[in-house]
Amino acid sequence: MLVLENINTYYGYSHILHDVSLEVKEGEILVLLGRNGVGKSTTLKSIMGIQAPKTGKITFEGSDITGLPPFKVARMGISLIPEERRVIPNLTVLENLKLGMLIRGKEVNREETMENVVFKYFPRLKERLHQLGGSLSGGEQQMLTIARALVANPRLMMIDEPTEGLMPLLVDEIGEIIKKLQADGVTILLVEQNYRLALGLSEKQRAYIMEKGHIKMSGSPQELQERHEEVEHYLGVKL
Numbered sequence: 532m533l534v535l536e537n538i539n540t541y542y543g544y545s546h547i548l549h550d551v552s553l554e555v556k557e558g559e560i561l562v563l564l565g566r567n568g569v570g571k572s573t574t575l576k577s578i579m580g581i582q583a584p585k586t587g588k589i590t591f592e593g594s595d596i597t598g599l600p601p602f603k604v605a606r607m608g609i610s611l612i613p614e615e616r617r618v619i620p621n622l623t624v625l626e627n628l629k630l631g632m633l634i635r636g637k638e639v640n641r642e643e644t645m646e647n648v649v650f651k652y653f654p655r656l657k658e659r660l661h662q663l664g665g666s667l668s669g670g671e672q673q674m675l676t677i678a679r680a681l682v683a684n685p686r687l688m689m690i691d692e693p694t695e696g697l698m699p700l701l702v703d704e705i706g707e708i709i710k711k712l713q714a715d716g717v718t719i720l721l722v723e724q725n726y727r728l729a730l731g732l733s734e735k736q737r738a739y740i741m742e743k744g745h746i747k748m749s750g751s752p753q754e755l756q757e758r759h760e761e762v763e764h765y766l767g768v769k770l
């Protein structure tokens with residue numbers, strides 16, 4: 532569905548991604564793992580067109596999307612939920628959600644989307660539609676950013692560290708939401724530091740491990756478990 536071939540991404544003169552190649556297959560949960568600063572978020576930003584690669588190729592469902600601006604990438608059916616939660620604080624929950632729907636333009640039926648998407652996945656937000664985004668708790672803001680990406684009806688959702696800073700109960704809730712999304716046919720590219728959660732989501736999942744801007748390993752959770760000493764070396768944790 533999504534293929535990255537030897538992409539090299541820079542911030543100014545700093546060469547961050549080195550010949551990164553990976554593939555996300557339709558219907559799977561692909562997890563990108565690695566220590567802080569190895570280039571996980573930069574990989575997502577390269578795909579989204581926020582920090583376009585200098586060389587290499589990105590193909591989504593057969594179309595070359597390398598270097599397209601973010602709004603065009605979004606229109607093709609990819610959404611990114613960035614690490615920094617970007618709820619718009621002075622807009623209400625409903626207004627935040629409407630912004631998400633704008634991306635897809637006329638295709639979206641608002642009432643239906645609210646019922647079938649927002650309230651189905653996030654019943655909690657229903658009670659808070661007229662509250663300002665900035666007044667939501669951290670966990671609720673995280674739900675709103677996911678909901679806002681979801682109302683654009685993406686085929687591929689890229690989620691950058693969704694459980695960061697959340698209490699365990701909410702971490703589990705986010706895990707359940709990701710499973711539900713996959714069951715509903717959304718393909719997921721997930722960056723997550725909570726390895727136990729990230730590698731235990733589904734039968735249909737694989738992971739890539741990055742170090743210093745390079746992809747070092749890939750495989751199913753079982754395959755990584757069999758090579759756990761290498762994985763622990765790259766991640767600096769016990770699996």
Ligand SMILES: Nc1ncnc2c1ncn2[C@@H]1O[C@H](COP(=O)(O)OP(=O)(O)OP(=O)(O)O)[C@@H](O)[C@H]1O
Nearest residue numbers: 542545547565566567568569570571572573574614
């Ligand atoms: N806007 C920027 N300008 C310059 N350097 C940047 C910028 N954003 C990130 N970097 C650098 O690029 C490298 C990769 O950063 P990136 O955010 O992709 O890492 P990450 O794997 O997502 O880390 P984390 O787990 O901490 O989120 C880091 O060395 C970082 O300092």
Ligand SMILES: [Mg+2]
Nearest residue numbers: 571572573614
């Ligand atoms: Mg990051």
